[in-house]
Amino acid sequence: MELFDVTIVGGGPAGLYSTFYSGLRNLKTKIIEVQPVLGGKVNVYPEKVVWDVGGLPPVQAQVFAQNLINQAMIFMPTVYVNTKVEQIEKQGDIFAISTNSGDVHYSKTIIVAVGGGILNPIKLEVDEAEKYELTNLHYTILGMQRFRNKRVLISGGGNGAIDWAVELLRTAREVIVVYRNEQLTAHEAQVEKLNQHRVPILLNAEIQSFVSGTDDTVIEQVIISQNGETYQFEVDDVLISHGYNREKSLTFADSIEPKRKDDYYLVSQGQCATSVPGIFGAGDIITYDDKVGLLVGTFQDAVLAVNKAKMFIDPQADQYAMVSSHNEKFNEMNKEILEEVFTGGNK
Template identity: 60%
Template sequence: MKELFDITIIGGGPAGLYSAFYSGLRGMKTKIIESQGMLGGKVRIYPEKRIWDVGGLQPVLAQEFCENLIEQGLTFNPTVCLNQKVERIDKDGDLFIITAGDGTHHYSKAVILANGSGIISPQKLEVEGAHKYELSNLHYTVGRLERFRGRHVLISGGGNTAIDWAVELMYVAKSVTLVYRKEELSAHEAQVEKLQQNGVNIILNAKITSLQPKEGTDCIGAVLINVNGKNQILEIDDVLINHGYNRESSVSFAPDMEPTKQGDYYECTGRGTLSTEGIFAAGDNIAYDGKVYLLLGAFQDAVNAVNSAKQYIDPSAHPSGMVSSHNEVFKTRNEQILKERLGSC
């Protein structure tokens, strides 16, 4: 039997989770389809990164922020399908048919694309034998800063991610060396200045050419880098690679259903509508005048996409949901929160 949903959200990152929350707020039957084995999206890549730029929140670790975001997104008990990569979207009359890679079909009145830039995986270090060290001391992200305490760390990369990690690690590691293949770092000036002021060794016009094992172990002991045509050996404990990410789009469409794109982004209105009727979008996969590519922008996109989807399904619906402080759906929850607070006084 086909189970029909009002809204199916493709992607379980910040935009998708807030879309699920707001869709539930507006009384719609909601499903999230996520290609990974857990919700949270790209925020999970940097669990110990501090997030400063979400309104109303003091600096919060990405892991904590992610946990809160998931809890909020599941407030109205949406159906969640993990480990399902969406391959194709078709339409039969007014019904959208969403097909996953394992052959599962999902049925929905409307669709919200919240899959960001698609499925991402880190660009690997292209050095012979590098894969042998991935279980020891070759890293593509930082799970725990404490893992690097008192160690000599080499970071390869010159963008914001590499520089941000260098700033974080310089307070933990015994030493941090940054290697970048170009003449100038491409990160924010303020972060670069922090590295310079704290004596981080920055080597430009350089790249890793080989990894040399520590005698008697399966660990890297030294790295050979090429600096302006000359080889140099660095004794290190850990190598962190930040060369960017490979991105794979997770959605294809039936003929005549593909939404219009601007390069890698869907052409979108500020209301979350695309050129294909009934398909909406939120987050980093869209472009429109005034679009903000930050977490706070994803939340606004989600609200607009859900409101537009609501009116698509029910043209008589109000253009926006009632604010949470007056919304009846929170009455019982608010009473429970008040009881808990009074009980703790």
């Protein structure tokens, strides 16, 4: 039985920064993520630009996620992906963590960083829609360039759909928005951008069916129903942005007392400690007075959770880690970085 000091459940920003900081505090660390890749919800919008992290210039979400992953791996944690935690049991002084693979992981402490749960896009309920998913029916955008000079139809009227529509104005030849309700629910500033570009917006409308050509896996036309009338649009690509189903990945920790029905854990402010001794939380899954729902708040949660886990294991430990500029763990890496700066990469 291999015993870890800290096991972090969730591989998004909160889990990744917890992983880095746990290594910084000399804790034997494992991270478990249900998705096949690390990065969490940031991967949903890979080409969005992140502006609100202090000291970091504006950066694409996919680059930001990779930076977080690289940082988390500095102290060589044990990583499990494609692994869902199904149950946590206390066995004496340690936690036994059972997963969907049948494996059991053992840990002195746990940091829950599962965000809002497991996100799965709400699929379009149209006959044979699945067969187009490998060609030109999309539920997210992994790269804007594939839509260059294309005619793209977007189904949805919330922030996700309209944000994508605005982004596509830079590359697509034409953007069409279809929404089943009477009014778009996205932020009015984004809607105004679409109006300024005279983007066709069909309200009280929804996709009825697709028409393929000689290749029956490629959509060539979309049949739209609006107020009892039927319309046909030729398209190159279709993007569905109807939101996400949130699978509450918290059934493994029923003993943790949630604050309310939506399953956010109420923790003591400044400690990130749940109602179960030895289990801590970080990121979107926890709530407390004056909780900041931004990435900067997530990083603060991660530091607090790790520090409390450290002191739970060793009550005599320092309350905080030594600052990185004085920490011997970074001495060699700092030398390499400074040499790169001074030599301009020319050794």
